[in-house]
Amino acid sequence: MKVMLTVRAASANPFTAVRDGERDAVYAELLSTGPAHQVVGRSGPIGWLITGHEEVRSLLSDPRLVKGGWRYGTYAARLPQELARGAYSHMLLADGADHARLRKLMTSVFTRRRIEKLAPGIQRLTDDLLSACEGSDSVDLVSAPALPLPIGVIGEMLGIPRSRGSTSGDGRPRSSRPESTATRSARPPPPRCSPSPAT
Template identity: 40%
Template sequence: MAQISLSELFSQKHNPYPFYAQLREQSPLTRFHWMGTDMWLLTSYDQAATILKDPRFTMDWQKVQPARAKRNSSDEAPSSYMPLAWSKHLLNTDPPDHTRLRTLVSKAFTPRMIEQLRPRIQQLMDGFLDAVQARGEMDLVADAAVPLPIAVISDLLGIPVEDRKLFRTWTQIIVQSQGAAPGQGASGLEAEKAFVRYIKTLITDKSAHPDDSLTSQLVQVEEKGDRLSEDELISMIFLLITAGHETTVNLIANGMLALLEYPDQMRLLRADSSLLPGAVEELLRYTSPVTLSGPRWALEDVPLHGQVIHKGDMVRYALLAANTDPQQFPDPDVVDILRRENQHVAFGKGIHFCLGAPLARVEGQIAIGTLLRRLPHLRLACDPQQLTWKEGGSLRNLVSLPVTF
C-alpha cells in the first residue's frame, strides 16, 4: 500500500475496522504524513506490543533532535509538533527521568485514592441523569460523557467549578489542532499558552494555600529530598487534565454506541452488573478511544517488515488496529463482553502504561452501569450512519450521540 494521508487515516472513524484490516494485511508498517513530517505507522498487535518495550525507541524527542534535523527537509523544530506543555511529563521521558517522575507522581496519584472516589463519581453521574431523565431524550455526549470526566478530574485537582468550561475549550482546540497542517496550528498554540498560564496560577495558589487536592499533593510530594520542578508540575497537571477527561469521554460515548449497536451484549450486561469490569475492557479494546499512540523515535536504524526505520524517524502505532488484530483476538471486529484473554493495548504497555487507567476504568464502569440501570429503554435516536465524528486529531470522538429513553 502506498503512503497514506492524514485524511485517509481519520476519515474512517465510524467504521474504521475494514480500513485498518486492509493496512494490517497489505502493509503492517506504513508511511504517512503528520503535521509536516513523514513517519511510520504500525498496525499489528505483535509489533505494537514489541515497540512499546523496545529500548531502540525513545519517547524523548530531545534524544534524536540532531538526527531528526538532518532527515527533515523542512526547518521545523520539534517544538512545532511537540507542545511545550508536554515536554516534562511521563509520556515524553525515558528512564531514569521517567522512573523518577513516576515514583513522585505515584505517591500522590494512588489506587486507594481512586477507589475512594467511587461514591463521588456515582453521585455526579446520578446528578447528570437527574437533570435529563424527565425529558426522555438527551445528547449522551454533552449531557453525560463530557461533564462526568471533567467534574471528576476538576474535583481531583481542585479546579473551581467556574473555570471548568475554560479548560474543556482549551483541550478541544489543542487536540483538534494536532492534525493541522504546518503553519495552521496557531489556535492550538494560543490555547496551550493560555492553559499553561492557568496551570501556573493554580500551582501558585495551591502552594500558598495547601488543601487536600491532587495539585497540592503534587506540589508537596517528596522522595529523598527530590521534588517536582515547576516545569514538571505544569506538564503533569496538563497531562492529567487532557488525558484525564478527553479519553474517558470517548470511552463512555463510544462504548455506549457500541452497546447500542450490539443489543444482545447490552441486554447481557444489563442483566448482570458483575460483568461490568470485563465489559469495560472489551469496550476499550473494541472502540480504542485514542486512535494513535504517542510518538516514539528510533535511536538507531531498525529493520522491520522488510523496511528500515532510520535513526531519528518517528513511529506511532494504531491502537484500534492493534486491538482488532485477528492474530491476537478471535472475532476481533465484534463486541463480546465475555471475551477472555483480553490483553488490549488501549492504555499502552510497559513502563509508559497509562497512570490514569484505574481512574478511567472506574469512571467507565460507573457511567455505563448507571446508564443501563436507570435507562432501561435506552436507544439511538438516529441512524448510526448519521452520527458525526470530529475531524483530525489522534482521538476517536463523537460530536454528539442523540438517544431516547
C-alpha cells in the first residue's frame, strides 16, 4: 500500500519538551497537523518524525528506508573514524542482511521465557536504584535510575557482578558521550544516589 506523506516542519520539538504535560501537547499538535514532520535531533541533525499509524507501517516495510550504518551514529562525526565505526556498528544502525543476521542472534536470546526469568532481577535492581535516591533533595532521573538500570541488566545477563559494573559513583556510565572539558567543569554534579554493590 502506498501512502502519500504531507511534510511539515514541526512547530515544536517533542524531544526537547520536558515540562509537565508539554510533550503530550506537542504530540497532539503534530498529530492534528499531519503525519510527517521535520525535527532537529538531540545532537543537531535534522530528522523525520512520523506520527501517522498507516504511514509508519508503510515506511517500515519499504526497503528504501534505511538507517545508513555507523556513519549515522549520534556522535560519529565527532569521533575518530575507527572509534566511530567500532561504537556504532551494531544492529540498531544496520540494514539488510547485516541487520537480519544480528536480529536473529538477539531473538534467540531475548525469548519470552528468558525475559520472564530476568524480571525479578530487574525489579530488584529498580528497587535498589529508587531506594538509593530516598532522602535526596533532588534527583536526576536520567543519571539515576534510567541509565544504570539497563546497564545493570545487561551486566547481569553477561554474568558481570554489580560491584564491577560499568557505572560511576553517581550512577552514570563510566564511558559517556563526548563533551568538552569546559562543559564538564560547568555542569553541576548530579545527585549521588547509586545503590551499594550487591554482595
